[in-house]
Amino acid sequence: MRISFISLIILMTAMPISASSVHDSDVDRQSFLCSTARPERENPLLVKSDLPFGAPDFSAIQVSDFLPAFKVAVQDKRNNIQRIVSNPEKPTFLNTILPFEESDVMLFRIEGVYYGLIGAHKTPELMEVQKQVTPLLTELDNEILFNQALFDRIKTVYDNEYATLTGEDKKLLEVTYKSFVRAGALLSEDKKARMKQINSRISELQQQWGNMLPEATNDAVVWVNDRKELAGLSEADISQCKKDAESRGGKAPYCIVIINTTQQPLIDKLDNRDLRRRVYEASIHRADGTGRHNTYPIVVEIARLRAEMAQLMGYENYASYSLEKTMAKDTRHVYDFLKQLIASYKPKAEAETKAIEAYARKTMGRDFVLQPYDRFYFSAKMKQEMLQISDEEIKPYFNIDSVQVNGVFYAAKRVYGLSFKERKDIPTYHPDMKVFEVSDRDGKPLALFYSDYFRRPTKRGGAWMSAFQKQSRQRNQLPVIYNVCNNAKAPEGQPSLITWDEVCTLFHEFGHALHGMLSNCQYNSLSGTSVARDFVEMPSQFNESFASIPEVFDHFARHTATRQPMPEDMKEKMLGSINFHSAYALGENLAATCLDLAWHTLSIDEIPTAEQAGAFEAKALEKFGLLDPQIPPRYSTSYFNHVWGSGYAAGYYSYLWTEVLAVNIADCFASRGALKPEVGQEFRDKVLSRGNTRELMEMFSDFTGMKSPDASALLKARGL
Secondary structure, X not given: OOOOHHHHOEEOOOOOOOOOOOOHHHHHHHOOOOOOOOOOOOOHHHOOOOOHHHOOOOOOOOHHHHHHHHHHHHHHHHHHHHHHHHOOOOXXXXXXXXXXXXXXXXXXXXXHHHHHHHHHOOOHHHHHHHHHHHHHHXXXXXXXXXXHHHHHHHHHHHHHHOOXXXXXXXXXXXXXXXXXXXXXXXXXXXXXHHHHHHHHHHXXXXXXXXXXXXXXXXXXXXXXXXXXXXXXXXXXHHHHHHHHHHHOOOOOOEEEOOOOOOOOHHHHOOOOHHXXXXXXXXXXXXXXXXXXXXXXXXXXXXXXXXXXXXXXXXXXXXXXXXXXXXXXXXXXHHHHHHHHHHHHHHHHHHHHHHHHHHHHHHHHOOOOOOOHHHHHHHHHHHXXXXXXXXXXXXXXXXXXXXXXXXXXXXXXXXXXXXXXXXXXXXXXXXXXXXXXXXXXXXXXXXXXXXXXXXOOOOOOOOOEEEEEEOOEOOOOEOOEEEEEEEEOOOOOOOOXXXXXXXXXXXXXXXXXXXXXXXXXXXXHHHOOOOOOHHHHHHHHHHHHHHHHOHHHHHHHOEOOOOOOEOOHHHHHHHHHOOOOOOHHHHHHHHHHHHHHHHHXXXXXXXXXXXXXHHHHHHHHHHHOOOOOOOXXXXXXXXXXXXXXXXXXOOXXXXXXXXXXXXXXXXXXXXXXXXXXXXXXXXXXXXXXXXXXXXXXXXXXXXXXXOOOOOOHHHHHHOOO
16 A cells, blocks of 8 residues: 555654744745746656656755646556556466555655655645645545455455565565555445545544644743843853744744753753743643643544544554554553563652752752752752763764764764765755765765754754655665754854754664665565564664764764864763663653553543543553653653654554664674674664565564563663
């Protein structure tokens, strides 16, 4: 079936959201997004680009091109399906499965560009186009998934050839057949009709969510009238607050923008407790109806529809339905995994909270009660006092350009033999972007890589990876991959400095990029990151491990002014502080994970109303022993984009699950030689290049030699 390109997008951790240095109106003028088409002009989306690697020609593409291009591509897909169905010959892999796999070449190309922009540069004009494109694509999905004649042919091939096919052909047949079955191809006609309605309605609701949440997050900005309120922030932070205020209409001289997660990055520096409270409350109430935005009606309807979908398919709940196709397989395995972590985590978290509160009382008085907006502030002061290190001291060593070129790219060169050459001749959809040609160790062109690192109002929150074009030998395609983040961009002429967490995010997202760029698969549907959610985060989390390897760290962590490496004593303190008060990070992830599962293990009748959603969240966390006001979920229900707007429903546990895999693999690298090319080549051959062509646990075991993952390694790696 046609898998929506948006499902391939990989999300990640919190990154700041703000405007770029170019105002909204200027962005629109400088980017490709022009809404007026010239007469008698060929639509560039309907022809394969003649740029290197078939890269999208953003200098030619206009917003007005999308809808007519989609209409042509949708009809092309319909025609291709009709040719398969009308074939009088007995169904075979060659006359049914292979042409079905190749039936969406034009559509996939257009989707690649479209969904990339929907996430990273969603202008008002593009939002209007989306209203017409979404139902068009949903209708096509339903039409194909419930095409009985098409499914009959696919089933005939599965019944007759699955036992004799081998390799990627066998895997493609299996994936194709099971995708139809999981969509409801074996249901009765009345249930199929209801499934179509559910698919269409969920698509509409997710579009509403995708419009409302970014707007709510942008509107949650906290305005600051007096510079004195910003005491504790560095001059660079204050300058950023001023710039953010100007880009958002200047309602006050300064503002603090809200990022996608619950906790906010500046809260650890603000001396003004009331401002810390305002920032925290703006974050947690951004979309719960306290203000003018309320996503709860969308949430409960999506949850109810998913529960009904699972019921139609014969499953107890949506989580059971969703997990069947993952490494975990069922809710029991996920719950067992989480219970093990929660049991080890809780005493550490309680001790951490008591220590921070006791420290705060030394200056605030013995009656002081620590609040969630105080925790990071006093934790940072404890860290500086105990470890003699602060984020402000180390930040000048993390210039984003150096981190990318001398860190992320350097590690890929050392481990996988890759080379990167910037291509300024290839157009982008925004002037902040960079494009690199990636070459293999033998000099052979391997991929194109785009980086879009700076925040702006047209970009949704978070960080992710996806592809304008996936690798496929069948289509003779090399991958065209991109990473998107939300870092603050420094004023013109000044270096953009990032935190250690943001350094790790660049390495993380590039791990996803490597999974796409190093793919070596026959079929588009199996290549790159087309794997289960509880495996796809492994390459990215593993790639974070290279950031702290001394040789790599020393290569990128150089003072932005002097170019000198970080002094040894500072480096030792900095790396030693990574796991300082680390219980919080695990706790917020566990809480969000359990919220996701709580919503998706409900039956239809158990779904709360929109008015009850907040209370349901508290009750669910209490049930798991995670209702801790000091450690709230990383994402609360009303702004949990992974679950309601993306592809992680009943799958957010995958970040913790794959962290176990990643730590196990990092330990293997460390024991064999973390930067040895032969170790990197083995990992590339056995895992990164294989996409979804083998059983995922087999790939893990083949490289590590382990029969099963060792979960205890996660707690050790986190310093717990």
